[in-house]
Structure formats: C-alpha cells, structure tokens
Amino acid sequence: AQKVTQAQTEISVVEKEDVTLDCVYETRDTTYYLFWYKQPPSGELVFLIRRNSFDEQNEISGRYSWNFQKSTSSFNFTITASQVVDSAVYFCALKETGFQKLVFGTGTRLLVSP
Amino acid sequence: DGGITQSPKYLFRKEGQNVTLSCEQNLNHDAMYWYRQDPGQGLRLIYYSQIVNDFQKGDIAEGYSVSREKKESFPLTVTSAQKNPTAFYLCASSSNGWSTDTQYFGPGTRLTVL
Numbered sequence: 137a138q139k140v141t142q143a144q145t146e147i148s149v150v151e152k153e154d155v156t157l158d159c160v161y162e163t164r165d166t167t168y169y170l171f172w173y174k175q176p177p178s179g180e181l182v183f184l185i186r187r188n189s190f191d192e193q194n195e196i197s198g199r200y201s202w203n204f205q206k207s208t209s210s211f212n213f214t215i216t217a218s219q220v221v222d223s224a225v226y227f228c229a230l231k232e233t234g235f236q237k238l239v240f241g242t243g244t245r246l247l248v249s250p
Numbered sequence: 251d252g253g254i255t256q257s258p259k260y261l262f263r264k265e266g267q268n269v270t271l272s273c274e275q276n277l278n279h280d281a282m283y284w285y286r287q288d289p290g291q292g293l294r295l296i297y298y299s300q301i302v303n304d305f306q307k308g309d310i311a312e313g314y315s316v317s318r319e320k321k322e323s324f325p326l327t328v329t330s331a332q333k334n335p336t337a338f339y340l341c342a343s344s345s346n347g348w349s350t351d352t353q354y355f356g357p358g359t360r361l362t363v364l
Contacts (some may be wrong), residue, residue, distance in 0.1 A: 140292070169349060181293075181340060181355035186349075227292060233349045236281065236300065237308060240292030 138163050140230050143243035148155030149248055157244045165189075169228040170204065170211045171238065181227070187211060196228045218248045224236050252277050252358035256341050261361045263328070263335070269328045271359045277346030278282030279354075281337045282324035286310060287338040287358075298338075299324055300347035328361065 139162040172184040188197045229238040254275045261271045281300045285293040295308030299318040313332025328335045340358045344351035
C-alpha cells in the first residue's frame with residue numbers, strides 16, 4: 137500500500153534560518169514518483185519538484201534543495217536562509233506506476249517570522 | 251495566461267441542496283482531477299478523467315458526481331448524499347494522466363454547508 141508520512145506538523149523558524157522538512161514514503165513498486173507542493177495561505181497548490189525513483193541525484197534550485205534516499209525511503213526538503221514568503225504548508229506526495237492518484241502526506245506548516 | 255480556474259472561490263450551501271463547482275483549464279491537458287482537502291489533512295482523490303466523456307472514481311467518490319463533456323471543463327457536483335461536504339476542493343490537470351505526469355492545481359473552492 138502507498139503511504140506518505142510527514143511527521144512534522146508545524147515548524148517555526150526565524151528568517152535566515154535553514155529548515156528541513158521530512159518526508160518518508162512507503163511503496164511496493166520499484167518505479168514511482170515523488171513530489172513536493174507548496175500551499176500558501178491563498179490555498180492553491182504550487183508544484184515544486186518531481187523526482188523519479190531511479191534517479192537518486194539530489195537537486196538544488198536556488199534556496200531549495202531535495203535529498204532523496206531510497207535506502208531510508210525518504211525525500212527531504214531543505215530551505216536555506218528561509219524568508220517570510222516561505223511561510224506555507226508543504227506537502228510531499230507519491231505516485232506509483234500505472235496509477236493516476238497522488239497520495240499525499242498530511243503536510244507540514246512552516247512559519248517563518250521576521 | 252495558461253492555467254486552471256475554479257469558481258466560485260467561496261460557496262455556501264444549505265443542507266439538502268446539490269451544488270456544482272466549476273473547473274476550467276486552458277493548458278490543453280487531457281487529464282483532470284478533483285481532490286478534497288480537510289483541515290490538517292492531505293488531499294484525497296474524488297474523481298479523475300483521462301479523456302473526454304470518460305471518468306473514474308477515486309477514493310472518496312460517494313456523494314459526488316462529475317461530467318467531462320469538453321476537454322477544458324470538469325465540473326464537480328456535490329450532492330445531498332454527501333454526508334459531510336464542508337471542505338476545500340481542488341481541481342488539477344495533467345498533460346495525459348500517465349504516472350510520469352505532473353499534476354497542476356487550481357486555486358480551489360471552499361464549500362461550507364450551513
């Protein structure tokens with residue numbers, strides 16, 4: 137069965153701190169896809185990244201970086217030098233081969249204060 | 251601008267009434283989806299459609315209905331049979347509905363049953 141766990145319900149940091157959001161997934165499939173989405177207070181989900189299971193290379197995009205480790209079934213997201221605009225709920229999601237459904241974690245609310 | 255629009259942003263309904271939520275996309279995507287989000291939870295799939303005139307039930311389809319008469323449009327009707335309809339509803343689309351797809355989301359409709 138597919139499952140995504142985001143154990144951190146809420147994280148509060150002060151601006152310019154680095155913060156890591158954890159994501160642990162469960163799947164029996166050997167080919168799958170992992171996603172991170174950002175949900176700002178407006179409500180719309182904004183796509184951040186997609187990672188294929190056969191590509192374990194870490195990725196960096198500006199202040200954002202992602203660490204994918206198949207050995208621990210984790211796909212963690214780090215924001216470097218956080219800013220107030222990073223305040224949002226962040227969702228990790230999983231999709232298996234042949235399935236159209238995204239399985240979401242319960243999200244982590246990030247509060248960045250000035 | 252290409253994107254997904256949902257209307258209305260806020261919707262109030264009396265118990266026993268059916269209500270229809272609109273979702274339109276101009277991304278030329280074949281696949282469209284409806285998700286429900288409850289406070290503190292991830293998103294759950296209600297219905298999806300990979301092609302015009304065809305749609306499939308998701309995990310929580312009971313009390314909902316959809317139609318897909320046009321590629322650009324995928325309206326969701328919340329019927330009186332839905333026991334607890336108050337929630338945030340998000341529509342998404344993707345290019346072809348395959349597992350390699352990325353789903354992009356609209357701004358959402360917040361439904362409140364009075």
